[in-house]
Amino acid sequence: MRKLCVVLAMAFLVSCGSGYEDGVIDTSRLDGAASETQNWLTYGGTYEEQRYSGLEEINAETASSLGLEWSHEFDTARGLEATPLVADGVIYTTTAWSKVHALDATTGKLLWKYDPKVPGETGFKACCDVVNRGAAIYNGKIYSGTLDGRLIALDAKTGKLVWSVVTVDQSKPYTITGAPRIVKGRVLIGNGGGEYGVRGYVSAYDAETGKQAWRFYTVPPAKGAKPDGAASDDIIAKMQGTWDGDYTKFGGGGTVWDAIVYDKDFNQVLIGVGNGSPWDHRVRSNGKGDNLFLSSVVALDADTGKYKWHYQGTPAETWDFTQTQPIILASLKIGGADRKVMMQAPKNGFFYVIDRSNGKLVSAKNFVPQNWTSGVDMKTGRPIEMPGARYENGPFVANPSGHGAHNWQPMAFSPKTNLVYIPAQEVPMAYQSDAPFVGREGGWNLGVNLAINTLPDDEAGLKAIRAILKGVLIAWDPIKQKEMWRVDHGGPWNGGVLATAGGLVFQGNAKGEFNAFNATSGKKLWSFDSKIGIVAPPVSYSVNGKQYVAVMVGYGGGYGVASPFTENMGPRPNGRLLVFAIGGKAPYKVERMDPGPAVVVKDKWSTATVAKGAQIFETTCSVCHGGTARSSGVLPDLRRSPVLADQKLWQEVVHDGILKDNGMVGFSKWLSREDVEATRAYVAGRAKVLATKGI
Numbered sequence: 001m002r003k004l005c006v007v008l009a010m011a012f013l014v015s016c017g018s019g020y021e022d023g024v025i026d027t028s029r030l031d032g033a034a035s036e037t038q039n040w041l042t043y044g045g046t047y048e049e050q051r052y053s054g055l056e057e058i059n060a061e062t063a064s065s066l067g068l069e070w071s072h073e074f075d076t077a078r079g080l081e082a083t084p085l086v087a088d089g090v091i092y093t094t095t096a097w098s099k100v101h102a103l104d105a106t107t108g109k110l111l112w113k114y115d116p117k118v119p120g121e122t123g124f125k126a127c128c129d130v131v132n133r134g135a136a137i138y139n140g141k142i143y144s145g146t147l148d149g150r151l152i153a154l155d156a157k158t159g160k161l162v163w164s165v166v167t168v169d170q171s172k173p174y175t176i177t178g179a180p181r182i183v184k185g186r187v188l189i190g191n192g193g194g195e196y197g198v199r200g201y202v203s204a205y206d207a208e209t210g211k212q213a214w215r216f217y218t219v220p221p222a223k224g225a226k227p228d229g230a231a232s233d234d235i236i237a238k239m240q241g242t243w244d245g246d247y248t249k250f251g252g253g254g255t256v257w258d259a260i261v262y263d264k265d266f267n268q269v270l271i272g273v274g275n276g277s278p279w280d281h282r283v284r285s286n287g288k289g290d291n292l293f294l295s296s297v298v299a300l301d302a303d304t305g306k307y308k309w310h311y312q313g314t315p316a317e318t319w320d321f322t323q324t325q326p327i328i329l330a331s332l333k334i335g336g337a338d339r340k341v342m343m344q345a346p347k348n349g350f351f352y353v354i355d356r357s358n359g360k361l362v363s364a365k366n367f368v369p370q371n372w373t374s375g376v377d378m379k380t381g382r383p384i385e386m387p388g389a390r391y392e393n394g395p396f397v398a399n400p401s402g403h404g405a406h407n408w409q410p411m412a413f414s415p416k417t418n419l420v421y422i423p424a425q426e427v428p429m430a431y432q433s434d435a436p437f438v439g440r441e442g443g444w445n446l447g448v449n450l451a452i453n454t455l456p457d458d459e460a461g462l463k464a465i466r467a468i469l470k471g472v473l474i475a476w477d478p479i480k481q482k483e484m485w486r487v488d489h490g491g492p493w494n495g496g497v498l499a500t501a502g503g504l505v506f507q508g509n510a511k512g513e514f515n516a517f518n519a520t521s522g523k524k525l526w527s528f529d530s531k532i533g534i535v536a537p538p539v540s541y542s543v544n545g546k547q548y549v550a551v552m553v554g555y556g557g558g559y560g561v562a563s564p565f566t567e568n569m570g571p572r573p574n575g576r577l578l579v580f581a582i583g584g585k586a587p588y589k590v591e592r593m594d595p596g597p598a599v600v601v602k603d604k605w606s607t608a609t610v611a612k613g614a615q616i617f618e619t620t621c622s623v624c625h626g627g628t629a630r631s632s633g634v635l636p637d638l639r640r641s642p643v644l645a646d647q648k649l650w651q652e653v654v655h656d657g658i659l660k661d662n663g664m665v666g667f668s669k670w671l672s673r674e675d676v677e678a679t680r681a682y683v684a685g686r687a688k689v690l691a692t693k694g695i
Ligand code: HEC
Pocket: 123, 124, 125, 126, 617, 620, 621, 622, 623, 624, 625, 635, 636, 638, 641, 642, 643, 644, 650, 653, 654, 659, 662, 663, 664, 665, 667, 679, 680
């Protein structure tokens, strides 16, 4: 069908590219995705997930003529993290609150939209914004996870729901933000929730029926509990000895919230496993044992989901060092031999090259400065930890920290330059034991007191801290384990990366610039100011021989909403999908909104009330409204909110939950009216600092 269409197209100039009546995306097309340079068929472009486009029309010579071809505005100003898929002239992408969109790839016309109607209150279960990283396509259907834990299959032509399965216990704080992957006619999906207290796993469902085929748990059930009846049973029984104490009280963690990569060469699926729950290893496991498979890569049989091998980068995880960051498969010439390897740059700061045939570590080197180890012991593959790093002797300022030396923002690999392009960052954070730890249903359960990361209230002090934070694009030689060049973005939390055969690397940044760099030298060749903030990775595709570069623009995600260091760009405009081409001249009108003045509150509170409010705010509210009530503008800056001056309205919003449908739950289950008033007292104080000092 497709071939015929191509022949007809050449003979009669029939347009094949724009109609989605073209052939369906079956297993063989997914297998051969690299040869379909016009499309972007899987999350990482191909099964190898290199995020490398074979298109060359846009290159070092032509990049300066790039311009906006079209844009589409979405209905949300929250984080957009998705990798758009492109199949035969149609773009499929996902937005905040797990909405799915299909657009014509040449014109931007919306073909259909599906809203899974995630309840607004689910936003409270999401550590890191109500984001979604993308969909999967297979056999005429689009698959997507929803924040409240469903996996849905939609008709690719109409957007109508075909089937939906609930993949988690919805009474627990599970979420789904990651993209599903298609493996041999099945849809694989993980979940998140490690900060709140869940037990991680990955599941495979039949793509046609939604029937569960297998499930692999990453951490064991309680000691003495009966087996799960899952693919993980045998290995879990063996690994249970790496855990101690009442480790299931908060689930144990180990969520598979991002990387799930199909490795055809060895008929296996590589999953990246998240942090421990709670974070502090002493709280979680009495300070004993490696806690497998936390912070590991685990290889599973692609048919049965059974264990094959694993590599654990951070044994006895205690810093939120997830190892679920994107995995890239490649064949590299190492020591004269072609080695089939996987490459990963997880949160802990090390770039790992691992032999996919057996899980053996080939090499490991830190790609940013790190202070928790003195290196990796290549005999054992284990990190050599620094004394004090486990905050066992008091607070420890770890660099990197749980924000990650590299987080979910995908890196890219160019087989042309043999370089990996890492969106890296330096964000230190202080850890202090929260002993004696008291768990809290519904909220973050870390076992770590992060409130010690308070910020100075003077411009010079803030400036000094901001100067420490870095966000860089690093071109890394994975064979030499060496940096070749870097670009400094001026601050952390920038976008994912795309490499192209045109010798370019595309990346957006927190400030909203979308840039093209020379892949060999790092020289900036082109830039577009989106004025919004970019965290998502770009993709490239072509229709009728014309190359496009597309990127979702919309700031947010964990650091994006919570960090008090992000420049407050005011209330953010709605996010967009921007598509660029040579000679593109579409208009673009996005104005930054003024953050507005600080609200001055006349009421007075006791010092004790303000202190109590500070404690509640920094542990309960700051993850969404920003540390020390300094917001990046993604969610309301409460210091500038009219609600702050209105005691009754503050109670209605914060205690009673009148805005729950918009993602602001009522806290009556956890906070008394006095507690809620204390948060107002604290924020009023923060507003005063803003009014008097401008910070
Ligand atoms: C899970 C994320 C989240 C957490 C945690 C959270 N909020 Fe919110 N909050 C929101 C969102 C989203 C909105 C915007 C709702 C809307 O658009 O109507 C909001 C709005 C508000 C508003 C109204 C602001 C305005 O100008 O409309 C107040 C007041 C508020 N939050 C206070 C708090 C306090 C106090 C806490 C801690 C006890 C808290 N929030 C915790 C997400 C959160």
